Amino acid sequence: MKNLKELTGNFLSEIGEIAQFTRRFFREILKPKQEFGEFFHQCYWVGYKTLPLVGTTAFIMGLVLTIQSRPTLVEFGAQSMLPAMVSVSLIREISPVITALICAGKIGSGMGAELGSMRVTEQIDAMEVSGTNPFKYLVITRVMAAMFMLPVLSSLSNAISLYGGFMGVNIRGMVSWNLYWTQVFDALSYGDLIPSLIKTFFFGFSIGIIGCYKGYHSKKGTEGVGRSATSAVVLASLLVFIIDLIAVQISDILGLT
Template identity: 85%
Template sequence: MKYFIGLNNEFLTEVGEIYQFTRRFFREFFKPKQEFDEFLHQCFWVGYKTLPLVGLTAFIMGLVLTIQSRPTLVEFGAQSMLPAMVSVSLVREISPVITALICAGKIGSGMGAELGSMRVTEQIDAMEVSGTNPFKYLIVTRVVATTVMLPLLSNLSNAIAIYGGYLGVNIRGHVSWHLYWTQVFDALSYGDLIPSLIKTFFFGFAIGIIGCYKGYNSKKGTEGVGRSATSAVVVASLLVFVIDLIAVQITDLLGFT
């Protein structure tokens, strides 16, 4: 019983610390001066360096989803609905969530490990002594870059996955390029795209905040760095699913589904 009470207290304490960390982020974000060069560097690292992994995963995801869905639709004589079904499934749910999980694993762990290493080697303390605002330079730039770049990665993932679906459709059948994309765009609407796009901003923000929080508050030397990287991935991935659940409920209430 005491063990579970201790876990509960530890959980609530960490939730409070993350809340305070997020509040500090917004305070620092609106203070001058902005670290624009570091922000661009983080955008390059978060976006460009992650694109190959996201693109390859999206392509395989679209291809496999199409191949696996085709036999079921053939049984009902509805194989002509395959492009529409695959595109709506990818854009609404699969592509944004998978992209966010990939970013949580790559970006979240990278931030946790990098900032954790800087903390345990006292580089962050040295920045404070030299008059630099480490929170502004290290945290704000990374969180904003992740928030901005993840929607872009998600949109590129949508396009690549749908193209993979085109190849999947033509493995067992034949659908022309023009007919395939006509069916895709006829099936999609702004009610599919906009909620999907909006929630990716929250995915990116959550991944950035958790990765930076875990690294910035890393303790216990090199062992703490590993724990920070691992826990950043776990917590960020869990938050992605929680945010997605909330987003689905809101879009359902607003009549987008």
């Protein structure tokens, strides 16, 4: 019972600290001066450096989903619906969520480890002493980069996964390029695309804020850095699923599903 109370207390305490960290983010983001150079640098690392992993995963995801779905549709004589079914599944849920989870693992852990190392080696303290605002330079730029680059990565993932679906359709059958994309775009609507794109902004924000929080408040020692990186991945991944659940409920209420 004592351990349960202690765990509950630590959990609620951390939620409060994350809320204060988030409030400080919104307060600091409005203050001059903006670190545009560091922001674009982080966009390069968050977006360009993550694209090969996201693209490879998206292609395999579209290919495998198509191959696995085909036998079931063949049993009902509905194999002609395969491009439409795969496209809706990928665009609505699978592609944005998988992209966010990949970014949570790569970007979240990277931010946690990088800022944690800077905290342990007292580089953040040195920035504060020198008059530089470390929160604005280190945290604001990384969170904003994650927010802006997640929708870009998700959009590219959508396109690559649909191309993987085209390859999967033609492994066991023969569908022309024009027919495949006609069926894909006939099945999709703005109600499928817009909600999936909007929630990626929140995915990026949650991944960035959790990764930066864990690193910024890392404990002393190399063990603390590793723990910050690991816990950032776990918590960011959990938040991705929670945000996705909320987004699905809101889309259902608004009649977009």
